[in-house]
Amino acid sequence: MRAIVPDVAATLVRDGVEIYYEVYENEGPTIVLIPPSPITHSRIFKGQIPFLARHFRVVTLDGRGNGGSGRPVGRERHTRTENVADILAVIDATGTHEAVLAAHCHANWWAVDIASGHPELVAGLVAIDPGVPYLGTPQPHWIESSETWDVVLDDPKGWQLFNRNVIVGDLRRWVSFFFDAQLVEAHSTKQFEDAVEWALGTTGEILADSEEAQELDPPSREEFYDQVHSLDVPVLVIHGDRDVCQRFDKGVDLAAATGGDILVIEDGGHLSLAREPVKVNLAIKQFVDINWGAEMRTETWTRGLGRPKNALYLSSPIGLGHVRRDLAIVEELRKLVPDLQVDWLAQDPVTRALESAGETIHPASEWLASESGHIVSEASGHDLHCFQALRRMDEILVANFMIFQEVVEEGNYDLIVGDEAWEVDHFWHENPELKRGSHVWMTDFVGFIPMPGGGGHEAFLTADYNAEMIEHIARFPRIRDRAIFVGNPDDIYPETFGPDLPKIRDWTEEHFDFSGYIPGFNPPTDDERAAIRHDLGFDQDEKVCIVTVGGSGVGQDLLEKVIASYPMAKEAVPELRMIAVAGPRIDPDTLPTHSGLEVHGYVDRLYRHLSVCDLAVVQGGLTTTMELTAAGRPFLYFPLRNHFEQNFHVRHRLGQYGAGTYMDYSATGPGALADAITGHLGNPVDYRPVETDGAARAARMIAELI
Amino acid sequence: MRARHPDVEGHVERDGVRLGFEVFGEGDRTILLLPTWTIVHSRFWKMQVPYLARHFRVVTYDGPGNGRSDRVTDPARYTADAYALDAGAVLQACGVKSAIVVGLSLGAAYGVRLATLRPELVSALVMIGPSIPLTPASPEREQTLQRFLQPPPEKPKGWHKYNLAYWHSNYPDFVEYFFSQCFSERHSTKAIEDAVGWGAETGPEILEAEALKSSPADPWPEIVGQLDCPTLVIHGTADRISPYARGVEAARLSGGTLLRMEASGHIPNVRDPVKVNLALRDFIERVA
Numbered sequence: 001m002r003a004i005v006p007d008v009a010a011t012l013v014r015d016g017v018e019i020y021y022e023v024y025e026n027e028g029p030t031i032v033l034i035p036p037s038p039i040t041h042s043r044i045f046k047g048q049i050p051f052l053a054r055h056f057r058v059v060t061l062d063g064r065g066n067g068g069s070g071r072p073v074g075r076e077r078h079t080r081t082e083n084v085a086d087i088l089a090v091i092d093a094t095g096t097h098e099a100v101l102a103a104h105c106h107a108n109w110w111a112v113d114i115a116s117g118h119p120e121l122v123a124g125l126v127a128i129d130p131g132v133p134y135l136g137t138p139q140p141h142w143i144e145s146s147e148t149w150d151v152v153l154d155d156p157k158g159w160q161l162f163n164r165n166v167i168v169g170d171l172r173r174w175v176s177f178f179f180d181a182q183l184v185e186a187h188s189t190k191q192f193e194d195a196v197e198w199a200l201g202t203t204g205e206i207l208a209d210s211e212e213a214q215e216l217d218p219p220s221r222e223e224f225y226d227q228v229h230s231l232d233v234p235v236l237v238i239h240g241d242r243d244v245c246q247r248f249d250k251g252v253d254l255a256a257a258t259g260g261d262i263l264v265i266e267d268g269g270h271l272s273l274a275r276e277p278v279k280v281n282l283a284i285k286q287f288v289d290i291n292w293g294a295e296m297r298t299e300t301w302t303r304g305l306g307r308p309k310n311a312l313y314l315s316s317p318i319g320l321g322h323v324r325r326d327l328a329i330v331e332e333l334r335k336l337v338p339d340l341q342v343d344w345l346a347q348d349p350v351t352r353a354l355e356s357a358g359e360t361i362h363p364a365s366e367w368l369a370s371e372s373g374h375i376v377s378e379a380s381g382h383d384l385h386c387f388q389a390l391r392r393m394d395e396i397l398v399a400n401f402m403i404f405q406e407v408v409e410e411g412n413y414d415l416i417v418g419d420e421a422w423e424v425d426h427f428w429h430e431n432p433e434l435k436r437g438s439h440v441w442m443t444d445f446v447g448f449i450p451m452p453g454g455g456g457h458e459a460f461l462t463a464d465y466n467a468e469m470i471e472h473i474a475r476f477p478r479i480r481d482r483a484i485f486v487g488n489p490d491d492i493y494p495e496t497f498g499p500d501l502p503k504i505r506d507w508t509e510e511h512f513d514f515s516g517y518i519p520g521f522n523p524p525t526d527d528e529r530a531a532i533r534h535d536l537g538f539d540q541d542e543k544v545c546i547v548t549v550g551g552s553g554v555g556q557d558l559l560e561k562v563i564a565s566y567p568m569a570k571e572a573v574p575e576l577r578m579i580a581v582a583g584p585r586i587d588p589d590t591l592p593t594h595s596g597l598e599v600h601g602y603v604d605r606l607y608r609h610l611s612v613c614d615l616a617v618v619q620g621g622l623t624t625t626m627e628l629t630a631a632g633r634p635f636l637y638f639p640l641r642n643h644f645e646q647n648f649h650v651r652h653r654l655g656q657y658g659a660g661t662y663m664d665y666s667a668t669g670p671g672a673l674a675d676a677i678t679g680h681l682g683n684p685v686d687y688r689p690v691e692t693d694g695a696a697r698a699a700r701m702i703a704e705l706i
Numbered sequence: 707m708r709a710r711h712p713d714v715e716g717h718v719e720r721d722g723v724r725l726g727f728e729v730f731g732e733g734d735r736t737i738l739l740l741p742t743w744t745i746v747h748s749r750f751w752k753m754q755v756p757y758l759a760r761h762f763r764v765v766t767y768d769g770p771g772n773g774r775s776d777r778v779t780d781p782a783r784y785t786a787d788a789y790a791l792d793a794g795a796v797l798q799a800c801g802v803k804s805a806i807v808v809g810l811s812l813g814a815a816y817g818v819r820l821a822t823l824r825p826e827l828v829s830a831l832v833m834i835g836p837s838i839p840l841t842p843a844s845p846e847r848e849q850t851l852q853r854f855l856q857p858p859p860e861k862p863k864g865w866h867k868y869n870l871a872y873w874h875s876n877y878p879d880f881v882e883y884f885f886s887q888c889f890s891e892r893h894s895t896k897a898i899e900d901a902v903g904w905g906a907e908t909g910p911e912i913l914e915a916e917a918l919k920s921s922p923a924d925p926w927p928e929i930v931g932q933l934d935c936p937t938l939v940i941h942g943t944a945d946r947i948s949p950y951a952r953g954v955e956a957a958r959l960s961g962g963t964l965l966r967m968e969a970s971g972h973i974p975n976v977r978d979p980v981k982v983n984l985a986l987r988d989f990i991e992r993v994a
Contacts (some may be wrong), residue, residue, distance in 0.1 A: 290992055298957070298964040301981050303891065306969025 001377040001392075003050040003369040003399035011068065014089045015082060020068025021061040021090045024053035029123065029292050030096050031056045031284070034087060036105035036131070037063020038078070038202040038210050039175070040195065044104060047277030048284070050369060050399030055285055059099065061090045063107070065210060066202040073205055078213035084113045091121060100124040100288055104273060105246060106131035106214075108254075116227045124234040124291050126284055127254055129243050129270050134221045135228070135257065136250030149211075164212075168204040175199035184242045184269035187468040189461055190391050191274045228257040235260025236287040238280055240268030261287075277398045278405075278431045302412065309706055310341040312362070312413040312437075314404070314421035315350050317372045321550070321623025322419045323353040324520025324607065325486065325695065329417075330359075332699030337706055345407055347371065349584050349602075356604060364407045369396040376585065379554035382561075382665045385642040387448050387462060390422070397423040408436040414706050418442065428479045429472035435479055438705040442698070444486040444622055445649040446512070447497050447504040451642050462644075463498025470497065473511055481705055484698055485512040491653040513701050518694035520623070523631040524611050532612045541575055543681045546613040548581040548606060550621050556586055558638055561670060562617050566597050568674035573681060581606060614682040617673075620646030622653070629659035630690035634680045636673075638665045659687045710756035717774070718767075718799040720792055723783060726774025727767035727796045731759030735994055737986075738805040739766045740793060740820075742813035743837075744784070744916055745881065746904040747773025750810070753979030754986070761987060765805065767796045771912040772904070779911055784919040789816035790823050797827055806830045806994050808986065810975060811837040811948060814956070819922070822932050830936045830994045832986060833956050835972045837948040838926050840955040844946070854917070870917065873910035881905035887946045890971035897976050930959040936993035937962030940985060942970030963989070 006022035013019070022042065031052055033045045041062035052058050062069040064086055065078065072078070087110055091099065100123050103111040108130035115122040141159035148156075152165050158177070160166075167174045179195040199207075219227065235258040239251030248264075255262035263283045265272045273280045311333075315326040323346075330342055343362045344354050347370060351361055374396055378389035401423040408416060417440040418424045428435050448462035473480065485492075485508060492505040524532055538544050547562045549555025559580055570576050577598075582588045584602040591599055603609065610616055610624070611631035618624045620639030628635045637660050639646035654660045661680060668676070712728035719725075728748065737758055739751045748766040758764045768775040769792065770783045782788060793816065797805060807828045809817035814836035821828035842848060850865040858869040865887075866872075867880045885901040922929060937960040941953025950966070957964035965985050967974050975982045 298966060299985075300966040300968055301978075301985075302968035303970050303978055305892070 001370070001374040001396065002046070003396040004053055008094070009068075010093075012089055012093045014086055015072075015077075017064050017070040017072050017077070017086075018068075019061060019064065019070070019086050019090060021059065021094065023094050024049060024058040026053060026055070026057040028056040029288060030099040031058055031126075031288065032087070032091060032096065032099045032101050033058065033060040034101060034103040034107040034111055035060070035063060036103070036107040037067070037069070037083075038065025038206050039178075040198045041067030041069075041201060043067070043194070043198055044271075044274065046194075046395040047274055047398045048102075048281055050395065051281045051402040052284065054367065054403075056100075056288060059090065059094050059096060061087065065206040066198070071203065071206055073203075073209065075209040075212040075216060078206070078210040079217045080109060080113065080214070081217055083107075084110045084117075087111075087114060088118070088121075097121070098123050100126065100291075102126035102128065102284060103130070104128045105270070108132050112227055112231070115231055115233050119232055122233050124236070124287065125231070125258075125260075126236045126238065126287060127251070127260075128238045128273050128280065129240060129246055130237060130251055130254050131246040132224070132228070132250060132254055133218060134224050135253035136247050139244065139247055141244075164208045167208045167211075171202075171204040171207065172196070172200060174204075174207075178245075179271075181244050182270040183275065184240075184244065185267075185275050186471075187464055188275060189464055190394055191271060194274070195271065225257070228254065231258045234287070234291045236283065237262040238265065238272060238283060239263075240265040240270060240272045242268060243270045245270040276430070278401065278427050278434070281398075281402060307412060307414075308341050309337060309339055309415075310343065310411070310413055311415040311417060311706070312408060312411060313342055313344050313346075314416070314418045314424060315344065315346055315354075316420035316422075317347045317350045317370075318375055318420075321520075321621060323350045324623065325518040326417075326419050327353065327357055327359070328518060328520050328695035329698045329702070332696045333702055336699055336703040340706065343411065343413075345404060352584065352602070362407060362411075364403055367403050369399045371396060371400070372585070376554060379640070381641075382555075382557045382638065383641040384554050385451070386640075387451075387458070387465075387644055391461075391465075397426065401427040405434055413437045415440065415702070417702060420444075425480070426472075429476050432476050432479060438481040439479060440482045440484060440702050440705065441480045442484045442486060445493070445645050446485065446508045447493065447495070447649075449493065449495060449644040449648045451644055451647070453642065459498065463501060466497035466501060470501065470507065482701055483512045484701055485514050486516075486518050486694065486698070487653065488514055488516055488656075490656050491517075493649050493652050495648075515698035515701065516691040516694040517626055517630075518698060519627060519630045519690060519692065521607050521611070521627075522692055523690075529612045532608055536609060536612070538577070538612065542577045543573060543575045543614045544612075545569075545576060545578045545615045545617065545677060545681060546581065546609050547578065547617045548610070548624065549583055549586070549619055550624060554640065555583070555619060556590070558617075558619060558665065559586070559591055561665075561668075561673060563592050563594065563597060563599075565670040565673040565677065566594050568671060569677045570594075570596060572674065572678045576677075576681065579609070581609075615677060615680050617677065620650050622646075622650045625650060625654055625660055626657075626690065629654065629657050629687050630692075632685050632687055634683045634685050635660050636663050636676055636680060637661070638663045638668070641665060657688045657690065659685070708752070710759055714800075716799065718795050720795040723770055723776045723778055723792075725767050725770065725776075725792055725796060727765060727799065729800055730755055730764040730766075731762060733762045735990065736763040736765060736797075736800075736802045736805040737990070738793065738797060738802070738807045739764065740807060740809040740813040740816050741767065741769030741772075741789070742809065742811045742816075744769050744771035744908055744912055745884070746901055747775075747907065749773070749904060750901070750973070750976060752900075754975055754983055757983045758986065762806075762990065763802075765796065765800050765802065767792075771916065772908040777908065777912055779915040781915045781918040781920070784916040786815045786819040786922060787823065790820040793820050794824050794827060803827075804829045806832070806990050808832040808834065809836075810834040811972065814838060815926070818926075818930055818933065821935055822929055825934055828935050830938075830990065831933065831960075832938045832940065832989065833953070833960075834940045834975055834982070835942060835945050835948055836939065836952055836956045838930065838952060838956060840927055840930065840959070841949060841951045844949060870910075870914055873913055877910045878902075878906070888972045889977060890944045890946050891969070891977050894971075894977060897973070900976075901973075927955075927959055930956055933960040933962075936989075938965065938985070938989040939963070940965040940967060940974060940982060942967040942972065942974050944969050945972045947972040 007025040008023035042060040101111045145159040145162040237255040450459040616635040714729035747768040770778040814833035858872040939957040
C-alpha cells in the first residue's frame with residue numbers, strides 16, 4: 001500500500017504523448033520532483049513524497065517512456081528538448097508559478113535547462129546524484145561500453161551489457177546488472193527490486209532510443225558552462241561519493257559552478273534518495289526552509305530542570321495485541337515513576353483501546369500512514385506473507401518515521417518506548433545522529449524465518465535482513481538503551497539467523513533482557529470466572545465457543561469457515577453457544593448467518609470473554625493465544641499461511657506451555673473443524689502456568705532509564 | 707581565563723565619550739551584541755562570543771558608565787536614542803555597513819531604536835527578554851517604581867530596594883538583590899557572582915544618571931511596530947524583571963518569531979547559553 005495518495009493524478013497530452021503527473025496539495029511552496037525517465041518514473045521518490053507533502057506542495061511526473069506516461073518510440077522523441085517541454089507542460093498544467101526543482105541523475109540536465117531558460121519559474125534546484133555533461137569526469141565504464149554500443153557481441157559481460165542489442169533483447173538483464181552495480185550499499189535488496197521493477201515499465205527499444213537521444217541535441221561545452229555559471233537560483237547538490245553512474249566529481253563541480261551547497265553522502269551510491277531517504281528528506285526540507293524563510297512561528301523550549309518526566313510510547317498497530325500489554329506496562333511504570341507523563345503516537349486500531357483507557361494520544365498521530373491498512377491489503381484469504389508485507393511497507397515506515405522524528409524533536413521526550421516500532425529502531429540505526437531520549441526496543445520475536453515455500457531466495461532475503469539488524473546493533477549499541485524480549489529464553493525459536501549467522505537464542509540472550517510474558521490482564525480465579533460468566537450472560541450449562549480473528553481485518557475466511565462448521569457442531573453438542581467476533585475492520589453484516597449463531601463487531605475487553613469461554617477458535621497471533629494459555633482455556637489455532645511469526649515463533653512458544661491445538665487451515669474443512677470443536681469443547685487443560693509479573697518486570701527495566 | 711580573546715580591541719569617541727569595543731572572528735556577516743542596563747558591561751555576552759565568533763564576526767562594546775567606557779553622569783547619554791548613536795559609531799569604527807543586532811533587556815530597546823533610526827545598519831534584530839514597556843510591569847514593581855525618588859523604608863525588602871536613596875546608601879545590597887531576581891532559576895550562584903562583580907565596576911551615581919534619562923517622544927508600541935527587518939524574540943516565562951507578555955507583544959508587533967523559554971528567567975543567554983546560542987545561529991542562518 002502507498003503511504004500517501006495524490007490529490008490530483010492526471011495526464012496531459014503534448015507532442016501526441018500522454019504525460020502522467022501527480023499533485024499533493026499543500027499551502028507551502030511547491031517542489032517539483034523530476035525522475036530520470038525512462039529508466040524509472042515518479043515512484044523513485046516514494047521515500048520523499050509523504051514527508052515533503054506534509055510541508056510543501058509536491059508535483060511529480062512520469063517522464064515519457066515509463067509509468068503512466070506514453071511510450072513513444074524513436075530516438076528523436078526522447079531528446080532533451082522534448083523532456084524539458086514535458087516538464088514545463090506539467091508545471092503549466094498544475095498552475096505552478098514558482099517551484100523548487102528536485103531532480104535525480106540525468107533529469108538534472110533538464111532541470112538546469114529549465115532553471116536557466118525560465119528563471120522566473122524556478123526558486124531553487126536540488127540536484128540529486130546529478131548527471132550533467134562536461135562537469136566532472138565520466139565513469140570509464142561508460143566510455144568503454146559506448147564504443148561497443150551498436151556491436152553485436154558474442155558474450156557480453158559486465159558493462160558491455162550497456163549495448164543496444166542487449167538492452168533491446170533482454171532489458172531485465174541490463175537493468176538488473178545496472179542497479180546491482182549502483183546499489184553499492186549492503187542490504188539493498190528492496191531498493192534493487194523496486195528499481196528493476198520500475199525500469200521494466202519501459203521497453204528496451206525506448207531505453208536504447210533515450211540513450212541515443214542524448215547525442216541529438218546536446219549543448220556545446222561553452223553553452224553548458226555558461227548556463228550553470230549564470231544560474232541565478234540557490235542550488236543544493238546531494239551526491240554519494242561512491243556513485244557508479246554519475247561520478248561524484250560531477251556533483252562537486254556542479255556545486256562549485258553554481259555557487260551551491262553540497263551534501264556529500266559518504267559511502268553512498270547512486271540511489272541516495274532511495275537508500276538514505278531520511279537524510280535526503282531532511283536536507284531538502286532544510287534547503288527549502290532556508291531559502292524561502294520558513295513561516296515564522298513560536299517555539300517553546302523548557303529548561304532541563306523545568307521539565308516534567310515524559311515518555312513517548314509507540315505500540316504496534318498490527319493486531320490488537322500490543323496495546324494491551326503496553327497499557328499494562330504503563331500502569332506499572334506509573335507506580336514506579338508517579339509523575340511520568342505518557343504520550344502515545346499511535347494509529348487505529350490501537351487508538352481505540354487507548355481512548356477507552358483515557359490515555360493521551362499525540363495529535364501528530366493523525367498524520368500516520370496506516371500500517372494495519374497495509375497489512376490488510378497484503379492479506380489474501382487466510383494468507384499473509386508477513387515478511388514480504390513488512391518489506392513492502394518500506395515507504396510507510398519512512399513516512400511514519402519522519403513524523404515520529406518531528407514529534408521527538410519538538411517533545412523533548414526523556415524516553416521513547418517502541419513496542420515493535422520497526423521504523424524507529426531501523427531508521428535510528430541508519431541515521432544514528434537523529435536519536436533523541438532513551439530508547440527502549442521491545443519485541444516478542446527475534447529473527448525473520450523463511451517460509452519453506454519461498455525457496456532459497458526467501459532464505460537469502462531473511463538472512464540479509466537479520467544480518468543487517470545484527471550489524472546495526474553491533475555498530476551502534478547506543479541506539480537501544482534497553483532491549484526487552486517479551487518472553488523467556490526458552491520461547492526463542494531454536495534456529496539460526498541464517499547461514500554463517502549466530503543462533504537466534506544465543507544472540508538474543510546476549511542482547512536482550514527478558515520480561516517474561518506480559519498478559520494484558522491477570523487471569524481470573526474460579527470465583528471470578530463464574531462472576532464474569534454471569535456478567536456476560538453465559539449460563540452454567542452452556543458451552544461457549546468464541547471465534548475471533550484479532551483486530552487487523554485479516555481473517556474473514558477463517559470466520560466463514562468456522563461459521564460453516566457451526567450447524568454440524570451444534571447438532572452434535574446442543575449446549576454449544578458460538579459467538580463470532582469480527583473485529584473493528586470486518587463488517588459483521590458481510591458474514592453468513594445461522595440461527596443461534598451470534599456475530600459481533602468490535603468487542604471491548606474481549607479478553608474477558610476469552611478468559612471464561614469453553615473453547616476458542618483463533619488465528620495464530622501471540623497475544624490472543626497466550627491470553628487463552630494464561631486463562632487455561634482450550635483453543636484451536638490456525639496460523640495464517642506464510643506468516644512466519646505465527647507458524648514458527650508463536651507455535652514454538654505455545655509448545656513451551658503445552659497449550660492449544662495447532663490446526664492447518666488448508667487441510668481443515670468445515671466437517672473436520674466441527675469435529676475438532678466438539679472434541680475440545682470444555683476439555684480440561686494442563687498448561688504450564690504463565691507468569692503474571694511480566695508487566696511489572698518490564699516496567700522496572702524501563703524505569704531505570706528515567 | 708577568557709575562552710576567546712578579541713582580535714581587535716579599540717575605543718571610539720562620540721561627542722567626548724570614549725566607548726571600548728571588541729571584535730572577534732571574521733566572516734561576511736557581523737553580529738553586534740549591544741550593551742544593556744549599565745549595571746553590567748559587555749562580559750555578560752561571554753557565553754555567546756566564543757561560539758558565534760566561530761561562525762560570524764562579532765562586535766561587542768561597553769555602554770557609557772561601565773566596563774572600558776567612560777563613566778558619564780549626563781542623563782542625556784543614557785537615552786535609547788543616545789545608545790543608537792553610540793552603536794552606529796561603533797559599527798562605523800569597525801567598518802561594518804550592516805549587522806545582525808542582538809539586545810538583552812534594555813538593550814533590546816536600544817536595538818529597536820537603532821533599527822528604526824538607522825534601518826540600513828540593521829539586517830535583523832534579536833530581542834532577548836525585552837525590557838520595553840509594551841505591557842505593564844508586575845504590580846509589585848510598578849508600585850515600587852513609583853516610589854523610586856522617595857525616601858526608602860527603613861529596612862527595605864524586595865523591590866523596595868529599587869530606590870535612589872537606597873542605591874546610595876547600600877549599593878552592594880541592591881545589586882545582590884537585583885541579580886537574585888534576574889536569575890530566578892535555582893542553582894544560579896555563579897551567574898549571580900559574575901553579574902554582581904560587573905555591577906561593582908560602576909556605582910550609584912551612574913545608575914542615577916541612567917534612571918533620570920528621558921523616554922522617546924513616540925510610544926514604544928508604535929516604535930516596535932515600525933520595525934522593518936526580521937526579528938526574533940527570546941523570552942523566559944519566569945522573567946521577574948520584564949514580564950513574558952512583553953516578549954509576546956514584541957514578537958506580535960514586529961511580526962517576528964518567538965522563542966518561549968519555559969521556566970527561564972530574565973537573562974537566558976547566561977543561564978541557558980546553549981539554547982540561546984543555537985537559536986541565534988539558526989535565526990541568522992535563516993534570515994541573514
